[in-house]
Amino acid sequence: MQTSSKSEIMETLTPIFREVFDDPSLVLRDDMTAADVEKWDSLNHIDLIVAVERKFKIKFVTREVASLKNVGELTDLTYKKLVASR
C-alpha cells in the first residue's frame, strides 16, 4: 500500500517536474538531485515546491524544504504530509 502510494506520488510529480524545468523527457528517480537537472537551481526550486503544494493541497515548511536531498526524499515528505492530512 505504502509503496504503491509513493509510486503514484512519483507519477504525479513527473509532469510537474517536466513543466517547471521545461523538459518533457525528464524521468524521475529516487536518487535524482538538482545536479542532474539542467534548469534546477535555487530560483526555480521554490517554483517546484509551490507546484507540488498546489497539486497535493499540502504545505511544506522551510526546514523541511531545506533538508531535502533528492527526489526520493521529496516523494517521502509528500507522502507523509498526505497521510497526516487524512
Add this chain to the structure above:
Amino acid sequence: MCPVRLRIFFLLLLSYAFYCTWSVKAAIALAAMTFVTFFAGKCIGDAASEHRAGITVFFAIVLLTAYLAFFKIAAIVSIRGLGRLVMPLGVSFYTFKLLSYVIDIYWGKIEPTPHLLPFAASIAFFPQIVAGPIQRPADFLEQLPPSSVMLTKGLPRLVWGIAKKVLVADNLAPVATYVFGRVKGLHAAELLAGFYLFPLQLYADFSALTDIAIGMGLLFGIEGPENFNRPFTASSISQFWRRWHMSLTRWLADYLFTPLRMATRSAGTAGLAFSITLNMLAIALWHGLTLGYLVFGLINAAYLVADAFTLWQRGRFFKAHPKLDGLGSWLGWLLTLHVVFIALVFFRARTNSDAIWLLSHAWRGLGSARSDLTQLAAVVGARSLAVALAGYTVLELAERYRPDNWWRRVEPTVAPWVQWSVQAAFIVAVAVGLFMLTVRAGGQQSPFLYQVF
C-alpha cells in the same frame, strides 16, 4: 609523517599558530565564537522540544550576525573608546561557517559533532581562513581523519594559483591602482582600460587565492569546495552568479534565499523580486557596509530580477527560433559581461561619484586613445601589461580545456620517458613557482583583494 589520530590536532595547532601571527586577540575571539557555536549546536541537538531548539538557534544566529555586523560597522565608523577597528582576518568567512553549522543542526541536516577540537579545526583551517572558500563544517568533518597528503593533486593547484597571482593579478594591479586612484584626471582610453582590466585582475587574484587555499588544503588531506567556474563566459546574470564566488552564493541560496522565497511564495513575482534583491544586497554588503557595495548589489539585483522575469519568455522564443539560439547566447554573454563590469566599477571606485564619472567619460574623446594608452603603458609598465594579458589568455584557455584532466586520462597510456619528461617539467614549474613567490614576497607583491573581508 604525523600519525592519523594526531593529524587533526596538528592542523588545529597550525591554524591557530598562523592566526596568532596576525593577532592573538583576534585568535581569542575566533576561539570564543567557535566554542559558543559548538555549545549552541549541542543544545539545539539535545533540545527537548522543537520550540526550545528554535529559540536556541535564533539566539545563536542573532549573536553570530551581531558579531559580524559589529566588525563591519566598526571598520567604517569610530566607536567611542575603541576608535575604528580593523576587522579580524577572515571574519566574514568563518562567521558564515559557524552560522551554517547551527542552522544545519536545526534543520536536521546534520547531527552536532561530539568533539570540540575537530570542529574548531574546521572553522580555523588555515588555508581557508584568509578568504575562503566557505567550506561548511559538516563537509570538512566528513573528511576526518585527513587522508594521506594529496600531493599530485594539491601541488599543481597551488602552483597554478601562485602563477595566476604573480603573473596575471599582480601585473594587472598597477592599472586599476592608477586608473581608480585618479579617475577624474584621466582620458577615455585610460578609463576604459581600468573598466575592462580591473575585473580581470579581481578574478585572477581571487581565484588564485582559492586555488592556493584548495591546493594547500589538499596537501593536508582536505578537499575544499570550488569557488569559480569560468564566470566571465556566463551568458546570463543568473549563470554568472552560479559561477562566481560559488561557496558564498550557495551559502546564501541555502540559508537566506530559500527561507525568503518560502516566506514570500504566496506573493508571486513580487515575492521573487523581493527575495532576489535582498539576497543580492546580502552578497554585496557582506563585503562591507559602503555605498559602493550597495550600488554594486542593486545593479546586480535589477539585472537578476529582469533575468528571472523573462526566463520563460526567452526559453519559448529560442525554442521557436532555434537558429537564433547561438546569437542569443552570444548577446547574453556580451550584455552580462558589461553589466557585471559596470557593477564592478562601483565595487572598486573610491566613491560613487568616481564610478559615475568613469562610466560617463569612458566613451568620450577616444581620439587621443593611442597617446593615452602609451602613457598608461609607460606608467604601469608595458612589459608587465603584456605578461598579464598573455597570462590571462592562458588562464582562460587552460580553464576551458583543462590540460590537467586530459593528462590524468592520458598518462597511463604514454611511454615511460614521456611520463618522466612531464614530471620533470612539473617539478621545474613548482620550483619556479615557489621561487617567484619568494621573490615577490620581498618585492612589490600586491595584497590579495579578498583577504580584507
